[in-house]
Amino acid sequence: MQCKLCKRESEDDRLCRYHSDAKKALRKGYVTWNDALSSISWKEYLNRVKTAQGTGQWVAEVIAMEETGDSA
Amino acid sequence: MKASGYTLILCEKPDAARKVADALAEGRASTVKINGVEVIEFDRGGVDYVVCSAAGHLYGVSDSFSGRDSFPVFDLEWYPAGLVDKKLGGAQRRIALIGNLAKNAKHFINACDYDAEGETIGENVMRYACGGVQGSALRARFSTLTSEDIIASFDEAKARVGQGLADAGRTRHVLDFIWGINLSRALSTAVNSSSPGYKTISMGRVQGPTLAFVVQRETEIRGFVPTPYWIVSGLFEKGGMNFTASSAIGRFSKRTDAEAVRNACQGQEGVVSELTKTVFKEPPPPPFNTGDLQREAYSAFAYSPSKTLQLAERLYLDALISYPRTSSQKLPPSIGYRRILSGLARTSEYEAHAKELLSEPLSPRQGEKNDKAHPAIYPTGDLPRRSLPLYEKRVFDLIVRRFLACFGSDAIRERTDLKIDVNGNEFRVSGRSTLRLGWLKYYGKYESRYERGAPKLLKGDLVKVIRVDCEEKLEQPLPRYNLGSLLDRMEKEGIGTKATRAETISTLGARGYITGDPISATELGISVFEVMEEYCPKIVSVELTRETEKELDEVEDGKRDGADVIARAISELYGEIEHLKSGENKVGGELGQAATARIAQESIGRCPVCKTGTLVVIRSRKTKKRFVGCSNYENGCRASAPLPQRGWIKPAARPCSTCGWPVIYVRRGRYPWKLCVNISCETKVGRKNAVQTLQKRV
Numbered sequence: 001m002q003c004k005l006c007k008r009e010s011e012d013d014r015l016c017r018y019h020s021d022a023k024k025a026l027r028k029g030y031v032t033w034n035d036a037l038s039s040i041s042w043k044e045y046l047n048r049v050k051t052a053q054g055t056g057q058w059v060a061e062v063i064a065m066e067e068t069g070d071s072a
Numbered sequence: 073m074k075a076s077g078y079t080l081i082l083c084e085k086p087d088a089a090r091k092v093a094d095a096l097a098e099g100r101a102s103t104v105k106i107n108g109v110e111v112i113e114f115d116r117g118g119v120d121y122v123v124c125s126a127a128g129h130l131y132g133v134s135d136s137f138s139g140r141d142s143f144p145v146f147d148l149e150w151y152p153a154g155l156v157d158k159k160l161g162g163a164q165r166r167i168a169l170i171g172n173l174a175k176n177a178k179h180f181i182n183a184c185d186y187d188a189e190g191e192t193i194g195e196n197v198m199r200y201a202c203g204g205v206q207g208s209a210l211r212a213r214f215s216t217l218t219s220e221d222i223i224a225s226f227d228e229a230k231a232r233v234g235q236g237l238a239d240a241g242r243t244r245h246v247l248d249f250i251w252g253i254n255l256s257r258a259l260s261t262a263v264n265s266s267s268p269g270y271k272t273i274s275m276g277r278v279q280g281p282t283l284a285f286v287v288q289r290e291t292e293i294r295g296f297v298p299t300p301y302w303i304v305s306g307l308f309e310k311g312g313m314n315f316t317a318s319s320a321i322g323r324f325s326k327r328t329d330a331e332a333v334r335n336a337c338q339g340q341e342g343v344v345s346e347l348t349k350t351v352f353k354e355p356p357p358p359p360f361n362t363g364d365l366q367r368e369a370y371s372a373f374a375y376s377p378s379k380t381l382q383l384a385e386r387l388y389l390d391a392l393i394s395y396p397r398t399s400s401q402k403l404p405p406s407i408g409y410r411r412i413l414s415g416l417a418r419t420s421e422y423e424a425h426a427k428e429l430l431s432e433p434l435s436p437r438q439g440e441k442n443d444k445a446h447p448a449i450y451p452t453g454d455l456p457r458r459s460l461p462l463y464e465k466r467v468f469d470l471i472v473r474r475f476l477a478c479f480g481s482d483a484i485r486e487r488t489d490l491k492i493d494v495n496g497n498e499f500r501v502s503g504r505s506t507l508r509l510g511w512l513k514y515y516g517k518y519e520s521r522y523e524r525g526a527p528k529l530l531k532g533d534l535v536k537v538i539r540v541d542c543e544e545k546l547e548q549p550l551p552r553y554n555l556g557s558l559l560d561r562m563e564k565e566g567i568g569t570k571a572t573r574a575e576t577i578s579t580l581g582a583r584g585y586i587t588g589d590p591i592s593a594t595e596l597g598i599s600v601f602e603v604m605e606e607y608c609p610k611i612v613s614v615e616l617t618r619e620t621e622k623e624l625d626e627v628e629d630g631k632r633d634g635a636d637v638i639a640r641a642i643s644e645l646y647g648e649i650e651h652l653k654s655g656e657n658k659v660g661g662e663l664g665q666a667a668t669a670r671i672a673q674e675s676i677g678r679c680p681v682c683k684t685g686t687l688v689v690i691r692s693r694k695t696k697k698r699f700v701g702c703s704n705y706e707n708g709c710r711a712s713a714p715l716p717q718r719g720w721i722k723p724a725a726r727p728c729s730t731c732g733w734p735v736i737y738v739r740r741g742r743y744p745w746k747l748c749v750n751i752s753c754e755t756k757v758g759r760k761n762a763v764q765t766l767q768k769r770v
Binding site: 026036 | 291293298546
């Protein structure tokens, strides 16, 4: 099966290993951001990361997918 | 032309041959051209000499030309370079000439560059073109092309010197060929068996681990999620002087903690709780070896490592600097420090510094790395006899200043650290100043020191807090490699040689695996790495390549036989190739997709002729030149156009408003320019006519 985002071979969650890792890093990052800012909503978090300098291309693609609700 | 009984001298390049002849003949040499190849003859002390040059490798490794899809291939021979590579047709002519000259020669002297490549060139010519005289031929070794060095090297020429280097060089060529041809054929066969069209995917022995460095960094960057942190800094005032100090905690991982410090310090008064001054010495940098020179030239002028080496090679052939392919960071006294400095003192640019150094005892800084063949890179003390182009001038100046700096005394610097206590919270500020320039004054604009004065305060001084800021920042991923840092990593990991590292990076770029500077991995590069990592991880691992390099060093030292190293490499490679073959379909599918995507990336727009195909950038197999052609070529569309051969190309958003052909941006220098690819576009015809009219008027 192909990755929904890049046509590479996908793993179990319909994402390739790179996008899958990016998705895991995004979830892990939320815990860090939530702790650092005392509280932040998931939506606000995605918005901040999306526009932040240094956000990786694969992370940005996962965010775009999350925002359209087309979650893998 | 001398009849017979002469001594035949073989040099690596025509320029070097001329220098050697000039030095030995003392201006009494005569040059003849035979079949377009320069031959110089002269007599010296009653002995006749004939000098000729190889102009690079005249022999190359190849299989028995069995067809380009068969693999594994382990049965190799050395062939004349013209048979291995059609572009090197001139090599045949040169081999024939050297063979004829050798028939009438009594003695032979190999005067090629003294390193593994030079030894390989010399050994092969002596072995194959001169009738197997490699054992009896004398070896002239020199590190500069100055007359003194050349004469001394010929006076001291001995037989069988550098045999280890020659063996290591020949073994390296065989290994690189075996690695390259088998992996590339395995990968290309896999791709072509599972996707339409013919695609070449290549991989080499040093390319594998180098690509791994770039791809691993690329995946870290692309998968990076920045996380926030905070920095607290205060603006302080004392006696009308303002200065900034930062919280000693450094990075706050929680906003509330940072805000608590800010709130506790706002509007308070601080006291200087600690003041320390540390004086330290900064020793001069070691002399340049190849890698150091390439890194410094990249940082000073943004020259690519291969360009720097090319420029340095030019300076070497002009006898302005010593041999630039060296690992050594040492300058032995035998190079003649005083003679070189006296030579440099003849130019207004270096006169003052050179004279100053000459007035004191000379003892240069020596680095740790050594090279048995050559010392570190140094200026010969000769001055340019031609006006150097800017590129060469810059590299020459850098080498001269580094050489001067090596003789300088330590720079003495002072670091001042202040701690300020504000309501129990510590702030820090520091400064650095130079007390004595030492070597820094010789290195001039190339030194990059951090200079910032610390506020003039004493311990116990009270300071007013004007404002405290709490600034949110985001963690950044590691930076991408640039040409300098990638070269640095290769050197640290011990892969490749000083002479080949820059070329390996260029090859990865030419294959479309890496791009730009800073360097990013392309989709194709990532896919190739993925496949290699899954099916033949040893090929992209640093360990195997490093191990092979160590073995080659042992061959160079005469401790190991080259054939053993090749046999071990074959057994390693055979297993890896078998793995690759076992997953041929999967490998082909993955790589084929990436290779096709790369072709799509190189598309510059819709074909205006057939209106169904796309115009893509193609490189001619025959001429190696790039041009634009239609993807519908096989269906009869012959739309094509030439392209600028150098520079980066990117399609513009809109096609040409006049002719409808795609428009591209071409960038070679700092700024890109726009160009309609259609050679017959009316805008160009109009411009051409205008130029012709103007020319007629003039």
